[in-house]
Amino acid sequence: MEMPKPDAAIIQRRSEIVNALAAIVPGNGVIAGSDALRVFESDGLTAYRQVPLVAVLPSTTEQVSQVLRYCHEIGAKVVPRGAGTSLSGGALPLADGVLLVLSRLNRILDVDWDNRCVVAQPGVTNLGITAAVAHRGFYYAPDPSSQIACTVGGNIAENSGGVHCLKYGLTTNNVLGIEMVLIDGSVVRLGGRHLDSEGYDLLGLMTGSEGLLGVVTEVTLRILPRPATARALLIGFSSNEAGGDCVGAIIAAGIIPGGMEMMDRLAIAAAEDFIQAGYPLDVESLLIVELDGCAAEVDHLAAMVEGIARAKGAVSVRASASEEERLRFWAGRKAAFPAVGRISPDYYCMDGTIPRGQLPYVLSRMAAMSRACGLRVANVFHAGDGNLHPLILYDANEPGALTAAEAFGADILKLCVDVGGVLTGEHGVGVEKRDLMTYQFAALDLVQQQRVKCAFDPQGLLNPGKMFPELHRCAELGQFHVRAGQIRFPDIPRF
Amino acid sequence: MIFRPTDEAQVVEVVTWACGDGVPLEVVGAGSKRALGRPVSCDHVLDLAALTGVTLYEPAELVLSARAGTPVVEIEAQLEQHQQLLAFEPGDWGPLLGAPAGAQTIGGVIACNLAGPRRVAAGAARDHFLGVRAVNGRGEAFKSGGRVVKNVTGYELCKPLAGSYGTLAAMTSVTVKVLPAPQQTLTLAWFGLADVAALRRLTTALNSPVEISGAAHLPASIAVRSSVAPVAAAGGAVTLVRLEGFAPSVAHRADTLSALFGGAQRWDRALSRTLWAEIRDVGVFCGDSTPTVWRLSVPPAAGATVVGAVVARLGADVPAYYDWGGGLIWLAVPGTLADAGAAAVRAALTECGGHATLIRAPEPIRATVDVFQPQAPALAALAGRVKDSFDPRHILNPGRMVPGW
Ligand SMILES: Cc1cc2nc3c(=O)[nH]c(=O)nc-3n(C[C@H](O)[C@H](O)[C@H](O)COP(=O)(O)OP(=O)(O)OC[C@H]3O[C@@H](n4cnc5c(N)ncnc54)[C@H](O)[C@@H]3O)c2cc1C
Numbered sequence: 001m002e003m004p005k006p007d008a009a010i011i012q013r014r015s016e017i018v019n020a021l022a023a024i025v026p027g028n029g030v031i032a033g034s035d036a037l038r039v040f041e042s043d044g045l046t047a048y049r050q051v052p053l054v055a056v057l058p059s060t061t062e063q064v065s066q067v068l069r070y071c072h073e074i075g076a077k078v079v080p081r082g083a084g085t086s087l088s089g090g091a092l093p094l095a096d097g098v099l100l101v102l103s104r105l106n107r108i109l110d111v112d113w114d115n116r117c118v119v120a121q122p123g124v125t126n127l128g129i130t131a132a133v134a135h136r137g138f139y140y141a142p143d144p145s146s147q148i149a150c151t152v153g154g155n156i157a158e159n160s161g162g163v164h165c166l167k168y169g170l171t172t173n174n175v176l177g178i179e180m181v182l183i184d185g186s187v188v189r190l191g192g193r194h195l196d197s198e199g200y201d202l203l204g205l206m207t208g209s210e211g212l213l214g215v216v217t218e219v220t221l222r223i224l225p226r227p228a229t230a231r232a233l234l235i236g237f238s239s240n241e242a243g244g245d246c247v248g249a250i251i252a253a254g255i256i257p258g259g260m261e262m263m264d265r266l267a268i269a270a271a272e273d274f275i276q277a278g279y280p281l282d283v284e285s286l287l288i289v290e291l292d293g294c295a296a297e298v299d300h301l302a303a304m305v306e307g308i309a310r311a312k313g314a315v316s317v318r319a320s321a322s323e324e325e326r327l328r329f330w331a332g333r334k335a336a337f338p339a340v341g342r343i344s345p346d347y348y349c350m351d352g353t354i355p356r357g358q359l360p361y362v363l364s365r366m367a368a369m370s371r372a373c374g375l376r377v378a379n380v381f382h383a384g385d386g387n388l389h390p391l392i393l394y395d396a397n398e399p400g401a402l403t404a405a406e407a408f409g410a411d412i413l414k415l416c417v418d419v420g421g422v423l424t425g426e427h428g429v430g431v432e433k434r435d436l437m438t439y440q441f442a443a444l445d446l447v448q449q450q451r452v453k454c455a456f457d458p459q460g461l462l463n464p465g466k467m468f469p470e471l472h473r474c475a476e477l478g479q480f481h482v483r484a485g486q487i488r489f490p491d492i493p494r495f
Numbered sequence: 496m497i498f499r500p501t502d503e504a505q506v507v508e509v510v511t512w513a514c515g516d517g518v519p520l521e522v523v524g525a526g527s528k529r530a531l532g533r534p535v536s537c538d539h540v541l542d543l544a545a546l547t548g549v550t551l552y553e554p555a556e557l558v559l560s561a562r563a564g565t566p567v568v569e570i571e572a573q574l575e576q577h578q579q580l581l582a583f584e585p586g587d588w589g590p591l592l593g594a595p596a597g598a599q600t601i602g603g604v605i606a607c608n609l610a611g612p613r614r615v616a617a618g619a620a621r622d623h624f625l626g627v628r629a630v631n632g633r634g635e636a637f638k639s640g641g642r643v644v645k646n647v648t649g650y651e652l653c654k655p656l657a658g659s660y661g662t663l664a665a666m667t668s669v670t671v672k673v674l675p676a677p678q679q680t681l682t683l684a685w686f687g688l689a690d691v692a693a694l695r696r697l698t699t700a701l702n703s704p705v706e707i708s709g710a711a712h713l714p715a716s717i718a719v720r721s722s723v724a725p726v727a728a729a730g731g732a733v734t735l736v737r738l739e740g741f742a743p744s745v746a747h748r749a750d751t752l753s754a755l756f757g758g759a760q761r762w763d764r765a766l767s768r769t770l771w772a773e774i775r776d777v778g779v780f781c782g783d784s785t786p787t788v789w790r791l792s793v794p795p796a797a798g799a800t801v802v803g804a805v806v807a808r809l810g811a812d813v814p815a816y817y818d819w820g821g822g823l824i825w826l827a828v829p830g831t832l833a834d835a836g837a838a839a840v841r842a843a844l845t846e847c848g849g850h851a852t853l854i855r856a857p858e859p860i861r862a863t864v865d866v867f868q869p870q871a872p873a874l875a876a877l878a879g880r881v882k883d884s885f886d887p888r889h890i891l892n893p894g895r896m897v898p899g900w
Contacts, residue, residue, distance in 0.1 A: 114698050114796035137704070159647045170644075172651070173622050186873040193794035195822055196608060196619050196658070198850035198868040199896070200878050204621055204654025208647045228704040248555045254578060254675035293706065294751065297744030353643040355556050387645035425645035433648075440648055441638070448637040448885070449650045455880035467649065478887065480514075480633070488512055492505045493545065495497040 001048065001089075001431050003465040006096040010076050014053060017076065021056045021098070024066045029104075031055040040099055043084040043091040044146075045432055047348075047402060052079065052093030059104040061179065061187060061217040068215065069185025071098055077461050078183070080211040082123065082154030085146045087349055088430025090158065090210050090466055100215060102153050108132050109218070115193045116223050117176055122153025122216045126160075129221055138223040141168035144426070145334045153216045159208030161426040163259040163333065164290075166384035168224065170426070172207040179218035180206065183457045193220060205452070210428050211463040213456040227292035230258060231302055232329040235309045236283030236316035240264060243285035244359035246312040247383045250289065251356075253308060255301055258292040260384035261333050264363075267340065267378040267391070274339035277332025278325070280316050287383065288329055336380045337391065344376070344393035348405045352416030353425035356386040365415055366390060373408050375401075387425035388416070414439055429467045437469050446470075451477050497540040503628060503636055503667040509541055510665065510890065511634030519893045522661035524564055524600035527589035528607055532660055532895045533866050534858050541891075543602055546667055549573055551642070558625065558642050560670040563602030570601055574673055582674040583623050584611025586775040591788065592855055602666045608658030611775040612709035612737065615701065615819050617674070621657035626670035629656065631663070632886025642670050655881060661892040662900075663885040677739035681749055682709070682767040683759035684725070685734045690714060690799040693734040694821040696756060698796055700736055701820045703755070705748045709737030710820035711774050717816040720779040723770045725762065737771060774818055777825050780855075785814075785827040787835045787856045793849035795822035802826065804843035809836055830857075837864045844868075867896050 010017070022030045031037055032054050042049045053076075058064045071078050077097035084091050093099045105121035111133060112119070118129050118140070126147040129140040143162030144150055150160070156178065161170045168174070177191030190206065191197040206213055237243040243262055250257065263271065263279075263286045272279040279286055287309075291301040306317050320326035332339075340347050354362050363379065370377045376393040390412055394405040413423045413433065417440050423433045437446060446468065453460070454474035464471060498520075500506045513520050521537040523529060525544055546562040549570060553559075554577040561570055567585060574580050585604045589596050610619030617623075626640035639652035656663055688696065693712040700707055713726065713733045721727045736752060736759075738745045753759055762770065773779065780788050793801050798821030805826060806813050813836075815826040828836035840851045850868035853861065870878060875897075882889075882900050889900050 112794075112796075113702065115794045116702065138702075159651070161645055165645070169618065169622065172654070173618055182873075182877070188874045188877060189871070190874070192848035194792045194849040195614060195819060196610065196621070196792055198792075198852075199658075199870055199874075200663070200881055201608070201621055201654040201658050202874075202878065202881065204651055204657070205881075207654075208651050213650075225702055225704045227706075251557065251675075252555050254678065256674065293740075294704070294744055294747045296747035297741060300741050300743045353641075353645045355553070355558070355643060357553070357556060382645065385644045387643075420641075421643055422641045422646045422648045424648050425643070426647055428647055429649065437649065444635045445637045445639065446649070448631060448635065448639075448652065451884040452650055452652070452655075452881065455877065455884040480887075489498065489505065489508050492509060493499045493501065495499065 001435070003094060004471065006094065010096045011053065017098070018054050020070055021054060021067060024070065025056055025058050025063050029057050029059070031057070040081065040084065040093055040101070043086040043089060045087050045089040045430065048089045048092050048431055050093045050095055052099035053096055055099040055101055057101045057104045061181065064100070064215055064217050065181045065185045065187055067098070067100060068181050068183055071461060072184050075459065075461065077464055079463050080157070080215050082151030083125070083149045085150045086154065086158065086428060086430060087351070088424065088428040088432040090428050090430040092431055094465065102151065105217065112193060117193050117220050118223055119218065119220045120152060121218060123151050126150050126152055126155055133223050137226050139226050140174070140221055140223055142171050142174055145337065152219050152221065156207050156216050156219060157209065157211045158426065158428045161382070161387070163261055163330070163382065166260055166382065167256050167258050172204055174222045175203060175207060175219060176222055177220035178203060178206060178216050180214040180216050182214050183462050191220065210430065210467055212453060212467055213462065228294045229298050230290055230292035230326060231298050232288055232290045232320045232326045233302060233305055234279065234318045234329055235287040235289060235314045236280045237285045237313065238283060238315050240285045240363045241360040242313045243287055246287060246309055246314065248356060249308045249312055250305055253304060255304065257289050257384065259288065259290040261288045262286065262381045262383035263333065263336065264379040266376065267336050267380045270339040270343045270378060271332040271336050274342055275332045275335050277328050279332055283315055288333055333380065340378050340391045340393065345395040345397065348392040348394065348409055350388065350390045350392065350409045350412050351424045351427040352413045352421055353385070353387045354416050354419050354421035358419040359386070362388070362415060362419060366412060369408060369411055373404055375405055375408055386421065410436060431466055434467060435469045447477060454478070497542050499542045499545045501545045503630065506541070506630045506665055506667055507634050507636050510630050510632065513539070513890045514632060514634050514888050517888055519890055522665050522892050524603035525566065525598040527594040527599040528592055528603060530592040531588070531607070531854055532861070533898065534862050535892050535895050541665055543665060544600065550668065554579055557673050558670060559673050560642065560668060561601050562668050563666040564600045567599050567601055567604055568597045578676045579673045580676045581623065581671065582613060582617040583609070583620050584613040584775060585609040585620060586611050588776065588854070590781045591777045601669055605657050605669055606659060606661050606666065612711060612771050612818050615710060616706065616708045621654055623672045624653045624657050624669065625672055627653050627656055627666055628668040629664035629666045632888060632890045640670065644672055660895050662882060662895050663891065665891065679740060679742040679745040680764045680767045681738045681745050682762040682770060683736045683738070683749060683752055684762060685756065685759050686729050687731045688734050689732070690802065693732065694796070694799050694817065696734060697736070697820040699755070700752060705751050706740070707736055708739045709735065709771055711735045712817040714816060716814045717779050721773060722778060723766070723773055725766070726770065735770070737767060779816070780825065780827050786830045787828045788854045789826045789828065789836065789840050789851055790854045791824040791826065791840065791844070791849060791851045793822060793824060793844065794847050795820040797847035798822065798824055801843045801847065805839050808839035808842065835860045835864050
């Protein structure tokens with residue numbers, strides 16, 4: 001993966017830049033030593049590594065603004081970073097770039113019970129929001145598996161999801177407002193404590209923009225009262241097809257479960273070995289269906305789901321009998337990635353989404369591809385919404401293995417696009433899927449996206465090298481190509 | 496001239512010409528909300544109403560695609576056959592704006608980012624808008640999003656298109672998420688509460704685990720205008736909570752709320768349907784002699800304070816009601832005010848935040864008053880650059896949202 005050519009002039013000015021940043025963020029807000037910088041050299045996608053030019057850790061919006069204004073003035077690139085758990089290389093540093101680390105902006109600013117929202121700085125962890133409101137029976141719904149570590153700023157940048165987003169939505173459906181700083185240092189507020197921001201929905205545009213449009217310095221997140229009860233069902237099937245069918249049938253019955261996850265044999269075995277969640281080991285696929293709401297609803301739906309599952313040939317059905325057991329069912333799923341990490345020296349996590357009905361086809365194609373390239377693949381999915389997480393097992397010490405794993409991964413993602421899905425459901429494009437963007441999008445689709453980028457960051461200083469395979473200059477994108485001499489609408493009905 | 500293209504290529508052709516010659520186009524679907532927004536004066540109309548038809552509907556996948564000019568009633572009829580719906584419950588503002596009911600297109604609904612009472616539980620059009628094909632102001636056809644819910648591939652251009660009132664691009668086809676229709680619907684009604692007490696009750700209800708899909712308060716001056724008999728007959732204010740879902744769940748939740756707040760009247764599914772449609776479509780202000788109607792989105796707990804502040808400035812004759820647990824206010828002001836009450840309405844928001852849109856007013860007023868909430872300078876400048884990134888020559892609905900672009 002080629003990154004933009006480092007700017008030698010900026011690298012040369014390094015010590016001057018370090019000093020200028022230290023003046024903006026006094027104390028120990030600047031990290032410049034090469035050993036200390038090494039902790040930032042990669043994010044969750046560890047196959048890519050690069051030590052940044054320098055890292056700066058501001059603790060106020062004003063400092064973020066000054067840092068950006070300074071970088072903008074001297075033409076230095078900036079890479080925002082939250083907790084660095086991105087799985088797509090979104091926070092991968094640049095050799096000539098300032099790494100803007102937001103982890104010190106880590107305070108909850110307000111809990112507004114009556115308006116059901118929390119105002120927080122971007123470096124607060126995802127779980128930190130729920131922790132701040134749990135004592136009064138509230139929670140923050142989007143729950144990525146990385147929620148202990150990942151920041152809400154990172155969640156907004158990646159539009160992160162979780163196992164409960166089938167019913168409760170992704171980050172984008174749960175953010176009410178943000179404060180952000182543009183690359184020129186100007187501070188902009190979008191939304192607030194009310195619903196639906198006025199004017200263009202730039203809040204929706206910012207969510208999922210992977211740190212390319214602005215730096216989020218404050219968030220207002222919607223919190224929800226925790227459902228009165230929740231129960232998880234573990235349902236085993238003797239084939240992936242039967243599991244996939246059951247998912248379709250549950251939805252066809254008008255049920256939108258709180259969560260609906262599926263794991264294949266390899267993932268089940270790895271998770272059970274790691275967590276002892278109580279998963280059956282004699283099944284090919286396992287569904288976790290969580291039903292939440294008032295007791296009457298949960299009883300009613302659990303009976304319906306069990307009936308559907310049996311009709312679809314479930315070989316085992318088990319309902320959580322206690323809150324501890326429910327959490328244990330989920331613990332296995334949430335630990336699936338590290339669990340797979342224990343059965344293979346390395347693994348590569350993919351993240352395509354497909355129309356749910358294509359699941360059996362895609363799984364069988366994937367199995368064939370796995371056999372052909374000789375790499376095993378374990379599968380966990382957000383089954384309710386068709387978001388796949390194939391985990392490709394490989395050993396980085398074997399020559400060529402990483403390349404083979406990446407090629408296999410790319411083939412899986414292309415398959416997702418081929419069946420009507422997309423390259424990434426929640427992990428983002430980053431550097432990882434950047435060069436596949438042309439597989440999903442036509443040239444004009446990407447040009448429109450890049451023009452939007454120019455509206456925020458005309459010099460392309462924020463997180464370059466991510467998301468777009470080709471960087472066009474904004475001046476070039478802004479040109480007009482008026483096509484003269486064409487026949488004007490010979491066939492268009494007009495009045 | 497009115498251009499009525501029948502496919503995307505023709506839309507490209509018209510906009511390419513308009514861009515090349517710098518000719519502005521008024522972009523319309525059925526035209527049901529043409530009277531909303533700043534007046535647009537264009538010699539030419541780009542009419543998308545001939546781009547019709549549901550092109551994909553897979554009930555098991557909870558997804559539907561349609562050409563942008565497809566009437567919403569047609570889509571809803573298809574969904575109903577499979578016990579599904581558009582969960583964001585788009586209202587029909589046609590009658591409020593002097594146009595016929597039932598005409599609006601799916602493209603228009605999304606371009607105005609409509610949302611009904613279920614907004615509190617299910618989001619607005621933006622939250623259900625998965626994918627789009629559109630033609631920008633340069634005449635370039637592009638797509639964004641897709642047909643799956645989980646999708647973070649590239650920028651979410653669907654989001655700014657929702658609520659852009661046709662000023663960024665002409666949408667030619669859209670894909671939306673659909674959801675199962677609730678098996679049961681029940682409305683609980685309490686009577687005679689003052690605004691503050693009513694909103695406090697709605698807040699308590701919304702803060703409880705009893706999932707609520709509608710939370711409205713109709714003060715006495717509004718309730719009498721209702722065409723829903725038991726509301727009009729109440730002789731005072733009516734506070735309403737809607738419960739939807741599977742029958743045993745709805746019954747259980749209704750009991751929980753009744754226990755919490757004391758006995759409520761229970762209104763069945765049929766009555767609920769007309770009642771919440773009236774709230775959604777602003778029925779109480781349709782055909783009203785009061786020409787000026789505002790829509791305010793505010794922090795829900797601030798609802799009563801906001802209305803109180805407007806009344807304090809404009810006098811008592813300002814009928815208003817609350818939806819979204821207090822977060823949405825519909826308010827009519829006397830037609831005699833030169834600024835349509837804009838100064839008073841917007842001043843009421845400075846403290847708590849939020850925004851006010853002048854939904855209905857005579858054309859001369861809409862030409863002079865800020866119809867949409869004015870934005871802080873840095874944000875306004877950014878929004879202007881976003882506009883330029885789609886429509887650099889300001890061909891599409893120029894001036895509809897902001898004077899100058
Ligand atoms: C074990 C594991 C499990 C995971 N499970 C899930 C899951 O279930 N669902 C899911 O969606 N993701 C998951 N992820 C991915 C990852 O945790 C999310 O993408 C998360 O939101 C990233 O947050 P972060 O704070 O670590 O951001 P970082 O990794 O630091 O940054 C991610 C991106 O956000 C940008 N960014 C960060 N902060 C800001 C800011 N304040 N302003 C502007 N841009 C910013 C960065 O430039 C970068 O592009 C998982 C990751 C791991 C390692």
